[in-house]
Amino acid sequence: MLDPDILDALRAIVGPGFLKTDEESRIAYGTDALKRGTPADAVACPADSSEVAAIARLCTARGIPLVPRGAGSGYTGGSVPSRGGIVISLERLNRILEIDEANLLAVVEPNVITGDLQDAVEQVGLFYPPDPASLRQCALGGNVAECAGGPRAFKYGTTKRYVLGLEAVLATGEIIRTGGKTVKNVVGYDLTQLLVGSEGTLAIITKIILRLIPRPPFQATLRATFASIEDAVAAVVQITRARVVPAALELIDGETLEAVARSQGVRLAPEGTAALLLLEVDGVAAAVEEEATRVGQACRDAGATEVLRARDEAERQELWRVRREISMSLKAVAALKFNHDVVVPKGRIPQLFELVGRLRREFRLRVPSFGHAGDGNIHVNFMVDPNDQDEVARAKAAEPALFQGVVALEGSISGEHGIGFAKAPFLSIELSPEEIALMRRVKDAFDPKGILNPGKIFP
Amino acid sequence: MLDPDILDALRAIVGPGFLKTDEESRIAYGTDALKRGTPADAVACPADSSEVAAIARLCTARGIPLVPRGAGSGYTGGSVPSRGGIVISLERLNRILEIDEANLLAVVEPNVITGDLQDAVEQVGLFYPPDPASLRQCALGGNVAECAGGPRAFKYGTTKRYVLGLEAVLATGEIIRTGGKTVKNVVGYDLTQLLVGSEGTLAIITKIILRLIPRPPFQATLRATFASIEDAVAAVVQITRARVVPAALELIDGETLEAVARSQGVRLAPEGTAALLLLEVDGVAAAVEEEATRVGQACRDAGATEVLRARDEAERQELWRVRREISMSLKAVAALKFNHDVVVPKGRIPQLFELVGRLRREFRLRVPSFGHAGDGNIHVNFMVDPNDQDEVARAKAAEPALFQGVVALEGSISGEHGIGFAKAPFLSIELSPEEIALMRRVKDAFDPKGILNPGKIFP
Numbered sequence: 001m002l003d004p005d006i007l008d009a010l011r012a013i014v015g016p017g018f019l020k021t022d023e024e025s026r027i028a029y030g031t032d033a034l035k036r037g038t039p040a041d042a043v044a045c046p047a048d049s050s051e052v053a054a055i056a057r058l059c060t061a062r063g064i065p066l067v068p069r070g071a072g073s074g075y076t077g078g079s080v081p082s083r084g085g086i087v088i089s090l091e092r093l094n095r096i097l098e099i100d101e102a103n104l105l106a107v108v109e110p111n112v113i114t115g116d117l118q119d120a121v122e123q124v125g126l127f128y129p130p131d132p133a134s135l136r137q138c139a140l141g142g143n144v145a146e147c148a149g150g151p152r153a154f155k156y157g158t159t160k161r162y163v164l165g166l167e168a169v170l171a172t173g174e175i176i177r178t179g180g181k182t183v184k185n186v187v188g189y190d191l192t193q194l195l196v197g198s199e200g201t202l203a204i205i206t207k208i209i210l211r212l213i214p215r216p217p218f219q220a221t222l223r224a225t226f227a228s229i230e231d232a233v234a235a236v237v238q239i240t241r242a243r244v245v246p247a248a249l250e251l252i253d254g255e256t257l258e259a260v261a262r263s264q265g266v267r268l269a270p271e272g273t274a275a276l277l278l279l280e281v282d283g284v285a286a287a288v289e290e291e292a293t294r295v296g297q298a299c300r301d302a303g304a305t306e307v308l309r310a311r312d313e314a315e316r317q318e319l320w321r322v323r324r325e326i327s328m329s330l331k332a333v334a335a336l337k338f339n340h341d342v343v344v345p346k347g348r349i350p351q352l353f354e355l356v357g358r359l360r361r362e363f364r365l366r367v368p369s370f371g372h373a374g375d376g377n378i379h380v381n382f383m384v385d386p387n388d389q390d391e392v393a394r395a396k397a398a399e400p401a402l403f404q405g406v407v408a409l410e411g412s413i414s415g416e417h418g419i420g421f422a423k424a425p426f427l428s429i430e431l432s433p434e435e436i437a438l439m440r441r442v443k444d445a446f447d448p449k450g451i452l453n454p455g456k457i458f459p
Numbered sequence: 460m461l462d463p464d465i466l467d468a469l470r471a472i473v474g475p476g477f478l479k480t481d482e483e484s485r486i487a488y489g490t491d492a493l494k495r496g497t498p499a500d501a502v503a504c505p506a507d508s509s510e511v512a513a514i515a516r517l518c519t520a521r522g523i524p525l526v527p528r529g530a531g532s533g534y535t536g537g538s539v540p541s542r543g544g545i546v547i548s549l550e551r552l553n554r555i556l557e558i559d560e561a562n563l564l565a566v567v568e569p570n571v572i573t574g575d576l577q578d579a580v581e582q583v584g585l586f587y588p589p590d591p592a593s594l595r596q597c598a599l600g601g602n603v604a605e606c607a608g609g610p611r612a613f614k615y616g617t618t619k620r621y622v623l624g625l626e627a628v629l630a631t632g633e634i635i636r637t638g639g640k641t642v643k644n645v646v647g648y649d650l651t652q653l654l655v656g657s658e659g660t661l662a663i664i665t666k667i668i669l670r671l672i673p674r675p676p677f678q679a680t681l682r683a684t685f686a687s688i689e690d691a692v693a694a695v696v697q698i699t700r701a702r703v704v705p706a707a708l709e710l711i712d713g714e715t716l717e718a719v720a721r722s723q724g725v726r727l728a729p730e731g732t733a734a735l736l737l738l739e740v741d742g743v744a745a746a747v748e749e750e751a752t753r754v755g756q757a758c759r760d761a762g763a764t765e766v767l768r769a770r771d772e773a774e775r776q777e778l779w780r781v782r783r784e785i786s787m788s789l790k791a792v793a794a795l796k797f798n799h800d801v802v803v804p805k806g807r808i809p810q811l812f813e814l815v816g817r818l819r820r821e822f823r824l825r826v827p828s829f830g831h832a833g834d835g836n837i838h839v840n841f842m843v844d845p846n847d848q849d850e851v852a853r854a855k856a857a858e859p860a861l862f863q864g865v866v867a868l869e870g871s872i873s874g875e876h877g878i879g880f881a882k883a884p885f886l887s888i889e890l891s892p893e894e895i896a897l898m899r900r901v902k903d904a905f906d907p908k909g910i911l912n913p914g915k916i917f918p
């Protein structure tokens with residue numbers, strides 16, 4: 001527990017109403033979508049970057065762990081304490097400061113909800129592409145800290161491609177500004193991109209300058225079903241060879257479809273479907289028409305059992321429904337989900353699904369898998385009953401086997417969720433001791449006392 | 460000068476044929492497109508990353524400056540010694556190792572010429588967009604080290620958007636691999652993007668994994684001329700508001716056009732042209748048609764005196780000719796060029812040209828300016844006769860005025876060329892002492908003895 005004088009100092013910084021020490025808050029801020037973590041010793045809700053800086057200085061001086069937190073929707077425990085300390089919740093920094101149409105950018109505070117920014121910019125004909133599944137709950141600061149992806153990353157790239165500049169507070173209390181409002185900047189090191197994906201271990205993000213693009217005026221959405229994963233993957237390869245870049249290219253396997261059907265009590269794809277592709281192309285009308293035709297043809301060439309195309313927005317939403325229902329539906333299958341977001345070079349998705357099939361058999365696990373096929377980024381879920389100790393043990397044993405298999409395919413153990421503490425034990429499967437040591441020295445350069453989000457990323 | 464035992468050790472590493480110590484070589488490798496620098500004490504040409512690592516270890520052990528060099532086409536002295544030492548020329552690492560059509564990537568050694576890679580990937584229907592003006596001379600390793608841009612950066616982004624992974628050698632001799640062959644990777648810190656644009660001060664790049672995209676099948680190229688800079692800039696704003704993203708949106712001012720006309724002995728634009736826009740849109744045929752129409756209309760709405768559209772490849776090359784002739788033509792105007800690549804938020808280009816006009820009058824200088832208007836990135840050139848000491852002094856005095864003015868517009872002092880030693884004295888105009896101190900600590904994390912490219916970036 002924290003000394004009373006520390007609590008007094010925190011209270012003096014944020015004001016008495018914005019320091020939470022009650023048990024309910026300490027537990028609530030001690031967990032995120034991973035559902036693990038330790039309670040916070042206290043939760044501070046600063047009003048601005050100067051209060052953030054004062055808290056950081058206090059924590060560095062007293063050696064207290066400081067955990068930055070946005071909306072708490074992460075899957076790897078990035079926003080929760082791993083060993084107590086202070087959670088600094090950025091919930092009051094939640095304003096869209098600027099939508100600048102002339103310069104195609106937005107300036108936001110970290111706790112703006114991603115979907116809210118998207119709605120706001122689309123109203124003026126602009127577009128912020130990154131679309132993590134949690135976009136109605138997650139905050140942009142967390143998106144930046146984790147480098148969030150989403151279906152549209154295939155065409156538009158992940159969060160990092162849209163971050164032009166940051167204001168951030170170092171553990172030692174300095175407020176720094178990186179990058180800026182220009183789309184090009186080569187002055188000194190690119191600290192902006194270093195902070196993107198640094199999971200709150202290098203600095204606390206207090207302001208974000210985001211690049212926007214014109215909103216694509218038209219979309220076409222298609223759904224193709226296949227009798228085997230191999231056929232679906234062949235279609236993905238065909239589309240790449242046809243040199244079309246869909247805005248989204250999502251793959252859902254049969255086990256996942258089955259879970260959705262059971263949970264919803266309704267069959268959303270023809271019986272015997274082993275894999276489903278959801279495809280969206282966007283752009284100016286004529287280009288959309290041409291690309292939709294080519295994508296549909298590529299699916300048929302690869303042996304699709306059915307290719308549907310949405311004729312209006314209602315049908316489009318209906319096609320996307322199966323994708324959106326996955327998360328809820330899997331919860332109905334089993335109470336515990338070991339949720340992995342492995343990624344391989346896109347041409348190696350067949351081998352990735354072979355690997356998943358092998359793990360399913362060897363470890364006797366349910367492994368519904370789905371995700372961003374265009375990026376080679378597949379969500380591989382080990383579903384377990386937490387009361388079945390043997391199943392839990394088998395799932396834990398399957399984790400390093402999955403990661404080793406992915407790295408052997410020249411892939412990566414995480415494409416979207418980050419490392420947090422959930423994957424920290426596996427870091428050395430992908431990175432060499434020299435690379436980890438170098439990253440630790442970079443961490444020291446930002447946070448000499450190691451107070452920022454300790455226990456994350458590094459094993 | 461270096462001790463003879465060091466030369467012996469270098470010779471033992473690279474083989475006697477690949478260590479150059481003759482005066483001609485030492486001088487040749489002591490200069491780049493900036494035309495300043497000090498001669499190398501020796502030039503080592505390693506065959507592979509293990510020889511690079513051995514040289515780095517030697518230099519760290521003996522405290523000898525080590526300057527990595529690609530094709531030597533940079534504008535800020537990044538590839539030349541500022542105080543002697545060893546130049547490590549990567550000229551033997553010049554192979555395209557892989558063009559992987561299934562995964563849309565290429566693996567190259569650092570000294571592959573940028574244009575050669577583009578030709579090779581375009582033959583299989585793929586595309587590597589970054590197109591610095593020097594693309595027939597410059598090397599990809601240098602492009603990565605400096606984060607090169609070019610006209611197509613407006614639509615496609617600069618080099619950083621295409622670098623997926625690197626092999627690099629630290630000053631202490633460790634060989635690290637960052638990123639990889641996947642388009643997503645959030646495992647640990649993004650050292651790949653930190654190395655992009657680090658100007659050879661953090662590590663020596665020995666292998667590059669580049670993302671490719673499908674080659675756009677069609678282009679349309681337009682040239683619009685204007686009676687004033689203001690009208691041309693209004694057209695740029697109109698195009699942004701029309702939500703079109705041309706592949707290129709280049710602006711050339713009247714003073715530059717005049718120089719080209721005089722040097723070529725031929726007028727390439729109507730008399731009285733104060734500004735010229737070169738525009739290119741690309742994509743599938745129907746989209747190109749629609750966007751070309753909208754772009755042409757936006758130019759006419761802004762008061763263009765003439766809008767031409769190339770009807771075939773020959774006419775397209777003719778329209779681009781004026782842009783390509785600029786560099787040569789300016790050499791004919793004056794022997795010395797203080798070549799700056801300032802950048803502002805694109806909506807502030809009118810204010811940037813006001814600033815340039817003020818400098819032109821106040822410091823009585825010829826300042827032909829042109830560049831990537833879509834990105835707000837303008838090449839502002841102070842032309843001087845090196846024998847006119849007063850003019851040289853006026854140009855030197857105008858430099859901080861330009862940089863301060865740009866930063867006041869929320870711009871940056873360099874959008875493409877980097878800092879090197881040419882702009883190092885001006886770094887603190889843009890960055891705070893805290894930010895510079897943080898960058899120095901990052902440098903220390905990579906290069907504890909400070910041997911890699913000393914005298915660059917930092918004042």
